[in-house]
Amino acid sequence: MAAVAACGLVVAAVSWLFVHWWLLVVAAVVAVPASVVWWQQRARRLQQEQARARALRYRLAHLDALSHQQFEFAVRDLMRRDGCRDAVQVGGQGDLGADVKATDPLGRRWVIQCKHRRHGERGAAVGTPELQVLNGTGRPVHGADVVVMMTNGRITQPGRVFAREQRLHLVDRQLLGTWAAGGRPLWELLPALPAPRRPSSLS
Secondary structure, three states: OOHHHHHHHHHHHHOOOHHHHHHHHHHHHHHHHHHHHHHHHHHHHHHHHHHHHHHHOOOOOHHHOHHHHHHHHHHHHHHHHHHOOOOOOOOOOHHHHHOOEEOOOOOOOOEEEEEEEHHHHHHOHHHHHHHHHHHHHHOOOOOOOOOEEEOOEEHHHHHHHHHHOOEEEOOHHHHHHHHHHOOOOHHHHOOOOOOOOOOOOOO
């Protein structure tokens, strides 16, 4: 009975529209311009968001004042500014050494561990133990091509030696300041990066 009633309603609706076909014409005349306006507004908003992202800059004093999680989000936003559209903040309990993940325009997968120091360069230096944790998870667990330790503080000399031996990339306070306040992407500031995974206009 329900199926018969439904069929009856469909037939009645089609018959009514057949008689009042002009309503469909009016609806189309109204809908097409409205759709065009909506798409134009959407495109304009996307352009404005992209322009704001490209203009993103941070001073070191601003980064120092952030909480650890806010620092991770700032790093994510800077990676997005540089063209990593999928950059995401993943830090937290059980993050296994990854605070930010991203794919650059050349197809390389980035894993970044962030070490925020409230007192900047006067805070505790990042040392070999932290780098050992990152080295143990960056490539084997997260599948990274580029593994980065990033801090607004210092990195010990033994830590630098370990990072060089293990092909880890370091972003200390000085390099962070250059990257955050400038317009060049991080991969233009770091040496000895892996080859691109795919050709692009940047390669």
